Amino acid sequence: MKILKTTIAASLTLALAACGGGQQGKPNFGDNEYAVITVKTQSVDLETTYPASVQGVQDVEIRPKVSGFITRVNVHEGQRVSKGQVLFVIDNETYTAAVNQAKASVNAASAQLATAQLTYDNSVKLHEKNVIGDFELKSASNSLETAKASLEQAKAGYASARQNLSFCYVTSPANGVVGELPYETGALVSASSAQPLTTVSDISTVRAYFSMTERDVMALQKEYGSNIVSNFPAVRLRLADGSLYEQDGKIVALSGVIDPKTGSLQARADFANPNRLLKSGSSAEIVIPHQNATAIVIPMEAVSDVQDKHFVYVVGNDNKVKYTEVSVDTNNDGTNYIITSGLKAGDRIVSKGITTLTDGMEIKPLTPEEYQKKLDETSKLGEAQGDYGKMKEIFSGKKDEKK
Secondary structure (H helix, E strand, O other), X not given: OHHHHHHHHHHHHHHHHHOOOOOOOOOOOOOOEEEEEEOOEEEEEEEEEEEEEXXXXXXXXEOOOOXXXXXXXXXXXXXXXXXOOXXXXXXXXXXXXXHHHHHHHHHHXXXXXXXXXXXXXXXXXXXXXXXXXXXXXXXXXXXXXXXXXXXXXXXXXXXHHHHHHHOOEEEOOOOEEEOOOOOOOOOEEOOOOOOOOEEEEEEEEXXXXXXXXXXXXXXXHHHHOOOHHHHOOOXXXXXXXXXXXXXXXXXXXXXXXXXXXXXXXXXXXXXXXXXXXXXXXXXXXXXXXXXXXXXXXXXXXXXXXXXXXXXXXXXXXXXEEEEEEEEEOOOOOOOEEEEEEOOOOOOEXXXXXXXXXXXXXXXXXXXXXXXXXXXXXXXXXXXXXXXXXXXXXXXXXXXXXXX
8 A cells, every 4th residue: 555655646746747847846937027019009999978967958947927726737747748738727716707807897898988989979960060069079089089998908908817817727838748746736836936836848859968178179179170060970878877878969069168167168969869768857978989090009907007197117129127107098998008198109018917027127028929828837837736735645644544
């Protein structure tokens, strides 16, 4: 049994030595060997996002024109309504009585006018026969004109009373969707109420308002020309849940005045909303696509992040590395950085294992493929060492329960 253990252990030792590990198990990987890549330019599709506030084409506050108690609420929140549809009914008994009174005044004025007309006609005949003089005729004429004016005044009062009565039936001024309903049946409302009865929003098309910095606008002008609105491509809308809205939008307005307080310009993009998915007052992000044909893209693992700064190790002609600060675009895919300054095409940088580097250190450059191959060999060697240790422990008798 002892001879068998010794034979197996010796075989394992020879096998491990054949893999290059020997008894010490040192990986066949030089301490100064690092993966190095040459920086190149490439075309990348980028996107810039801006916080946006979504509003309907028309958000109309519905307020009563007359005072009274609400007797009926005909709609519910979120309901689609049409122009002219009755939304609320306000107690109209007082206004109905005013209409009846005004109508009676019209009838009385009409009767007075008829009497004045008869008096005047009779006065004309008597004047022709010299029964009455000019004064009497003129008095009859004046009475007729007064009666006519009284009738017109009564008609105006009647029209006003009818209009006030119509105001008791609060209708929608446009097609849209009903917003919040802060008042219930029985609430006393008036034109001076702090809150409107509701808001009707026309959201067949929505407007997304957002701000762009002066720097961003100048960059877009270089890319699309001075007339950004006409030449700008379609934009997207990222919703609150992170998904992209199905309809593309179009920038239709860009302010020509920079806000001196914020240094930004106001912009607006319109989106069709046939399914009423977008709601007025919601928040979203405008996504503006653009392309960089000469972008420098490097892997994130080649960049050392120190607070808000970024550094790479640039390899010189003497194979010594230089700790170099670079600037990166805020847009990234989670794997690579787009370098905006600090590197140029043709520069060589260390792409892997930068945590063990120091500024001015001389290295032996490897291609990423060579570096990966050595990593794989080292990994296999480590596995072999582990297997050897386990087998040695077993056959040394430490875990052998049978003597």
